[in-house]
Amino acid sequence: MLSLTTSLAPLVLAGLLGWTGVVKAFGRGTAQQAPKTALARMLRSSERATTVLRATGAGELLIAAGLLAVPANPVPGAAAAALGTGFLGYLGYGRTVAPESSCGCSASDDTPITWRAFARAAVVVVGGVTAAVAQDTWWSALSGRSAGALVFLAGAAAVLVALSADLDRWWLLPLRRTRLRVFGHPLLGTAGRNQVPVAASVELLENSLAWQAAAPVVRSALLDHWEDGGWRILQYSGVYGDRENARPVAVVFALDATLGRDTGDDPIVRVGYVDAESGETVATDELNAVPSRRGLPMAG
Secondary structure: OHHHHHHHHHHHHHHHHHHHHHHHHHOOOHHHHHHHEHHHHHHOOHHHHHHHHHHHHHHHHHHHHHHHHOOOOHHHHHHHHHHHHHHHHHHHHHHHHOOOOEOOOOOOOOOOOOHHHHHHHHHHHHHHHHHHOOOOOHHHHHHHOHHHHHHHHHHHHHHHHHOOHHHHHHHHHHHHHHHHHHHOOOOOOOOOOOOOOHHHHHHHHOOOHHHHHHOOOEOOOOOEEEEEOOEEEEEEEEEEOOHHHOEEEEEEEEEEOOOOOOOOOOOOEEEEEEEOOOOOEOOHHHHOOOOOOOOOOOOO
């Protein structure tokens, strides 16, 4: 097993560095993500950070090519170990001076630096050292012990995916959504009842077309909420009419109490308007004359 690990380490490491190298060197998101990284703060320039990220990506591609072409040579492995050591130092700096910044490790992840970034850099160091002492080629291991090699590669790929925050949307988010559907939400006593927290309903509502249509009328945050027959009712205050004809209104939304942004798309939302003084329902055509509100100017 040890010889299989050392033989396949160059292949695994080449896959990791090849992927991150392509994203950094050629990805369109590199320039967009660079200002959010600790590297931009270190260099005090987003442009210089972008250049360094692309150069690092090119270096990763070069090392990956060496690991694939000459896996029994210690040079590519040593270069990968040195690169991983540099990553660890950079992550330590970034975590200390700019903990809210991303690392830019794959130039497509804008989450803050966490233990997963350190673990992946450590994998590069260990993988580089292992590849440097390999005595056999990865293609020989694949041809000679194909079953064991496939099991090892699958396990290594799973570990790398778990340590890559920018891949969460492909496996972790669907897993969480499935858990919510099966077990219900663990907060606010909703487990087993399949209802999401009120905050999740509000978030879903405020990203819906119904909210955009009612936004010119709404004038408050959430005032009250309750459940009725599987529907969650959310009440806001609002104003319809203009100037001297302006009148207060209660804006009532109803949506499925089991849906949130992680559990459903394009929810059905019912909207009602009730005159706050008379208690009578306001016809939708009476709201068409409501002027849209202008956005406040940004200071600075």
